[in-house]
Amino acid sequence: MKSTPVKGTADYLPSQTLLRDYMQGVILDTYRAAGFERILTPAIEHMENLEKSDGGDNLNLMFKILKRGEKLEKALAAGDESQLADLGLRYDLTLPLSRFYAANRARLGNPFKCIQIDKSYRAERPQKGRMREFVQCDIDILGSESPLCELELIATTAAALQKLDIGRFTIKLNDRRLLKACLAACGVADEQMDTVCVSLDKWDKIGGEGVMAELAGKGIAEEACAALQKLLDGERTLDAVAAVCGENEVVQRTRKLLADVQVLAAGGYDVEFDLLLVRGQGYYTGTVFEIQSNKFRGSIGGGGRYDGLVGKFTGENVPAVGFSIGFERIFAILQEQGCEIPGRARRIAVLCSEDEAVPAMQKAAALRTGGDSVGVYIRPKKLGKLLNRLEEQGFDGYLVYGEGDQPRLFAERQN
Amino acid sequence: MKSTPVKGTADYLPSQTLLRDYMQGVILDTYRAAGFERILTPAIEHMENLEKSDGGDNLNLMFKILKRGEKLEKALAAGDESQLADLGLRYDLTLPLSRFYAANRARLGNPFKCIQIDKSYRAERPQKGRMREFVQCDIDILGSESPLCELELIATTAAALQKLDIGRFTIKLNDRRLLKACLAACGVADEQMDTVCVSLDKWDKIGGEGVMAELAGKGIAEEACAALQKLLDGERTLDAVAAVCGENEVVQRTRKLLADVQVLAAGGYDVEFDLLLVRGQGYYTGTVFEIQSNKFRGSIGGGGRYDGLVGKFTGENVPAVGFSIGFERIFAILQEQGCEIPGRARRIAVLCSEDEAVPAMQKAAALRTGGDSVGVYIRPKKLGKLLNRLEEQGFDGYLVYGEGDQPRLFAERQN
Structure with a gap:
C-alpha cells in the first residue's frame, strides 16, 4: 500500500491545518460581515454540465468518475470512451453556483450575494501553490448589472487579504469588451478575436515579440498587426484605449470603477488597469480582475463578469460577477512567512x-x-x-x- | 443542462449552510479543547489502498476515477475493466488517516490525538441522513493501547453532542472479542465466526427468529444454534457473557470502561452494553461503539478499535481507536428541530x-x-x-x- 498522498494532493499536519482553518475563518468572517451568505454545493457534478460549461482549458483537466454497475457494462460494450463517465469532479465553483442559482432562485435574495469556500479538482501539472485538489474562496453577486457589484467584490476580497496580512498587493482590472474594441479598431476580424486573445494572454510569458510573431503565424493581416503593435508598445492606459476606440460607455464605466476602487482602497492596496488581462475561462463577458502580490509569481486571485453562464440553466439572462481567492497560493505565502496565528489556545x-x-x-x-x-x-x-x-x-x-x-x-x- | 444536483448529493441554502458551519464549529472547538489536533487528507485516494483496506461493503460502493490520457488508452486496449481507474473517492476517513500516520509518524505526537472533519463518498441508495457525499467528524487516538483512549473518545464525542443540544442519546458499547468468545463457547467453529456475525448484525432488522433461521440455513451445527439461542434470549448482559466465557481480561476491561463512562457521563447521557453490536467494517479488532438517539432510526455515530489497519502501511503494529459522528444525521435532527443558532450576527x-x-x-x-x-x-x-x-x-x-x-x-x- 502507498503511504504518500495521490500526486498533486496533500496531507496537512496539525500546524498546517491550524493555519488553513484560521485563514478560512478570517475569509469567511470577512465575507459574512460584508453581507454575503455562504452556500454549499457538491464536489461531484453531472458530466453533461461540466462539458457544456465554457470552462476553457479546464475541461481538458477534468477528473471523471467511472459509471457503476449495468451502466458501465453497457458503456464498455458500446466501446465508446466518452460514455464511460457520467459524473466528474468540478474544476471550479462558478459552474456549480450557476446550477445552484437556477435550481433555487426563488428562495434566494435578489441580488444574491454568495460565498463559496470549498474544494475543486484539476489534473494539472502540480507546482508550488498549484494543486490537483485545491480550495477556492469565492464571492459572487447574481442578478445585478450595477457596477456596485464590482466595487463590493473588490473591496470585500481586499479586506480579507488585508486581514490575512499577506503584504502589499495589486488588483488588476480590465474589461474584455475594451480589448475586443481595440482589436476591432486595429482591424482584427471578428472571427479572429478569440485566437488573438489567446496569443495576447501569453505576453507575460513569451514577451511582445513572441506574441507578434505568433499573430503573424496565425495569419492576422499585416496592417492589423502593425496597428496592434503601436497600441501595445504605448502606455496601454485607459486614455490610450479611449484614443483608439472613443470615449464609449465601457471606457467610462471602467474609468469610474478604477477611481472608486482607489477611494475605497485608501492607499491600503493598489489598483491598476491592464488592457492585456484576459483570464482563461470562456464564460467571462465584461470586467475581469486579477490579484498580484510580489510574494508569488502568478496571480493569487481572479474573477470577472459572466453574464451568460447562469442563463444556460435558466434560459433567461442573469447578470453575474465573481471574485475568487486562490487559497492555496495565499497558504503558500503565509507558510513561507512563518505566520503566527493570533489568539491560539494554550x-x-x-x-x-x-x-x-x-x-x-x-x-x-x-x-x-x-x-x-x-x-x-x-x-x-x-x-x-x-x-x-x-x-x-x-x-x-x-x-x-x-x-x-x-x-x-x-x-x-x-x- | 441539469439544474438539480447529482443524486445523493445536495445543495445547501444559506440558512442550511449557516447551521452546518455552526455545527462544524461546535464539534471542532470541542475536539480541539480536549487536546485533539486537526489534520486534513485528500478526498482522492489511491485505488490500491482503497481496495486493500478491509472496508467491508463500502468497497462495493466506491466512486472510481477514470484514468487519463495514455494510461486510459492502454487500459481500454487491454479490455480489463478493473484497470480503468487508478484513483477513487474515499469511503471514510479511517483509511486516509492510517496512510497519513504511516507517512508522517515522526512529526506527530505519541499518542497522536487527531481530528478529521471532512467529506467522504459512497454510492449508496440515498435516504434521510444518508447521502452519497457526506461529512464525517472523527476523532482518533493512534499509538496507545490504554483504555484511557476509549474513555477520552467517548467523553469528547458526547461533549460535542451535548453542546449541539440534540437531546438524550445512548452510547452502545461492545468488544468484538466478547462476541467471538461467546460464539466459540457455544460451539461455533472458527471459520464460521464471520458469517455468523453477519447474520447477528441483522437482529434489529429481521428479529431473533429470522437470525436463527438464517444460521440454520448457513449450516451452523444444531447444538451451537441452541446454545446461542439460549444466550441471546437471555438478558445479554456482561454478567451473562462472563457466565459463558469466564471472567477474562476483555470482560474486565469492558466492565471497567462501562463503569468509568457512567461516572464521566454524570447522568447527562446513557451508556449501555450491547453484545450484538458488530459494526460493518472489517478492520475493527476490539471495542466497538455506536450512538443512538430516539430522534433518528439507525445510529448517529460509531467507531471502535482497529489495531491492525495502520500496520498495513507501517509494517509494525500501531494500536488505534476512533469515534465518528454522522454529521448528516445530526444535521437532519437539528433541521427538523428548527435549531436557532446562538449568537447569530444581525x-x-x-x-x-x-x-x-x-x-x-x-x-x-x-x-x-x-x-x-x-x-x-x-x-x-x-x-x-x-x-x-x-x-x-x-x-x-x-x-x-x-x-x-x-x-x-x-x-x-x-x-
Missing part, C-alpha cells in the same frame, strides 16, 4: 496513571473552561523525557494529576 | 443610489465594526416593497444612506 497536558484516568479527565474538563486546549496522557514513572517531548511538540504546559491545581508552563520552567 | 442592508455607492460602502464598513453583517444595495425610488422583501429574507434592519446614523430594525418598525 495547549496543556494533564498527566496521570491508568488508575487516575477518570478524575484526571474531570480535572481536564474543568481546566478547559479557561479556554485552554487540555488533553489527558498516561504518565511514565520518570517525567523528564515526556516533558521534553511535549514541549517539542508545541505544548505550552502540563499538570501532573494530584500535584497542584494549575498547569505549569514550560516557558516558566526554563527561567 | 443582518443589516444599507440602501443607496448608484451615485452614493462609495460613501455608502464606507458607512457599511463602519457599521460592521459593531459585529453586524452589513451589505450595500441599490435602492429603488419607493422603498416599501424592497423593505418587505428584505424582511422576508431574514434581514434584521436597514439604513437608507444619508438618513440617520444607525440602522432601523424591522422588529421596531412593526411596533
Whole structure:
C-alpha cells in the first residue's frame, strides 16, 4: 500500500491545518460581515454540465468518475470512451453556483450575494501553490448589472487579504469588451478575436515579440498587426484605449470603477488597469480582475463578469460577477512567512496513571473552561523525557494529576 | 443542462449552510479543547489502498476515477475493466488517516490525538441522513493501547453532542472479542465466526427468529444454534457473557470502561452494553461503539478499535481507536428541530443610489465594526416593497444612506 498522498494532493499536519482553518475563518468572517451568505454545493457534478460549461482549458483537466454497475457494462460494450463517465469532479465553483442559482432562485435574495469556500479538482501539472485538489474562496453577486457589484467584490476580497496580512498587493482590472474594441479598431476580424486573445494572454510569458510573431503565424493581416503593435508598445492606459476606440460607455464605466476602487482602497492596496488581462475561462463577458502580490509569481486571485453562464440553466439572462481567492497560493505565502496565528489556545497536558484516568479527565474538563486546549496522557514513572517531548511538540504546559491545581508552563520552567 | 444536483448529493441554502458551519464549529472547538489536533487528507485516494483496506461493503460502493490520457488508452486496449481507474473517492476517513500516520509518524505526537472533519463518498441508495457525499467528524487516538483512549473518545464525542443540544442519546458499547468468545463457547467453529456475525448484525432488522433461521440455513451445527439461542434470549448482559466465557481480561476491561463512562457521563447521557453490536467494517479488532438517539432510526455515530489497519502501511503494529459522528444525521435532527443558532450576527442592508455607492460602502464598513453583517444595495425610488422583501429574507434592519446614523430594525418598525 502507498503511504504518500495521490500526486498533486496533500496531507496537512496539525500546524498546517491550524493555519488553513484560521485563514478560512478570517475569509469567511470577512465575507459574512460584508453581507454575503455562504452556500454549499457538491464536489461531484453531472458530466453533461461540466462539458457544456465554457470552462476553457479546464475541461481538458477534468477528473471523471467511472459509471457503476449495468451502466458501465453497457458503456464498455458500446466501446465508446466518452460514455464511460457520467459524473466528474468540478474544476471550479462558478459552474456549480450557476446550477445552484437556477435550481433555487426563488428562495434566494435578489441580488444574491454568495460565498463559496470549498474544494475543486484539476489534473494539472502540480507546482508550488498549484494543486490537483485545491480550495477556492469565492464571492459572487447574481442578478445585478450595477457596477456596485464590482466595487463590493473588490473591496470585500481586499479586506480579507488585508486581514490575512499577506503584504502589499495589486488588483488588476480590465474589461474584455475594451480589448475586443481595440482589436476591432486595429482591424482584427471578428472571427479572429478569440485566437488573438489567446496569443495576447501569453505576453507575460513569451514577451511582445513572441506574441507578434505568433499573430503573424496565425495569419492576422499585416496592417492589423502593425496597428496592434503601436497600441501595445504605448502606455496601454485607459486614455490610450479611449484614443483608439472613443470615449464609449465601457471606457467610462471602467474609468469610474478604477477611481472608486482607489477611494475605497485608501492607499491600503493598489489598483491598476491592464488592457492585456484576459483570464482563461470562456464564460467571462465584461470586467475581469486579477490579484498580484510580489510574494508569488502568478496571480493569487481572479474573477470577472459572466453574464451568460447562469442563463444556460435558466434560459433567461442573469447578470453575474465573481471574485475568487486562490487559497492555496495565499497558504503558500503565509507558510513561507512563518505566520503566527493570533489568539491560539494554550495547549496543556494533564498527566496521570491508568488508575487516575477518570478524575484526571474531570480535572481536564474543568481546566478547559479557561479556554485552554487540555488533553489527558498516561504518565511514565520518570517525567523528564515526556516533558521534553511535549514541549517539542508545541505544548505550552502540563499538570501532573494530584500535584497542584494549575498547569505549569514550560516557558516558566526554563527561567 | 441539469439544474438539480447529482443524486445523493445536495445543495445547501444559506440558512442550511449557516447551521452546518455552526455545527462544524461546535464539534471542532470541542475536539480541539480536549487536546485533539486537526489534520486534513485528500478526498482522492489511491485505488490500491482503497481496495486493500478491509472496508467491508463500502468497497462495493466506491466512486472510481477514470484514468487519463495514455494510461486510459492502454487500459481500454487491454479490455480489463478493473484497470480503468487508478484513483477513487474515499469511503471514510479511517483509511486516509492510517496512510497519513504511516507517512508522517515522526512529526506527530505519541499518542497522536487527531481530528478529521471532512467529506467522504459512497454510492449508496440515498435516504434521510444518508447521502452519497457526506461529512464525517472523527476523532482518533493512534499509538496507545490504554483504555484511557476509549474513555477520552467517548467523553469528547458526547461533549460535542451535548453542546449541539440534540437531546438524550445512548452510547452502545461492545468488544468484538466478547462476541467471538461467546460464539466459540457455544460451539461455533472458527471459520464460521464471520458469517455468523453477519447474520447477528441483522437482529434489529429481521428479529431473533429470522437470525436463527438464517444460521440454520448457513449450516451452523444444531447444538451451537441452541446454545446461542439460549444466550441471546437471555438478558445479554456482561454478567451473562462472563457466565459463558469466564471472567477474562476483555470482560474486565469492558466492565471497567462501562463503569468509568457512567461516572464521566454524570447522568447527562446513557451508556449501555450491547453484545450484538458488530459494526460493518472489517478492520475493527476490539471495542466497538455506536450512538443512538430516539430522534433518528439507525445510529448517529460509531467507531471502535482497529489495531491492525495502520500496520498495513507501517509494517509494525500501531494500536488505534476512533469515534465518528454522522454529521448528516445530526444535521437532519437539528433541521427538523428548527435549531436557532446562538449568537447569530444581525443582518443589516444599507440602501443607496448608484451615485452614493462609495460613501455608502464606507458607512457599511463602519457599521460592521459593531459585529453586524452589513451589505450595500441599490435602492429603488419607493422603498416599501424592497423593505418587505428584505424582511422576508431574514434581514434584521436597514439604513437608507444619508438618513440617520444607525440602522432601523424591522422588529421596531412593526411596533
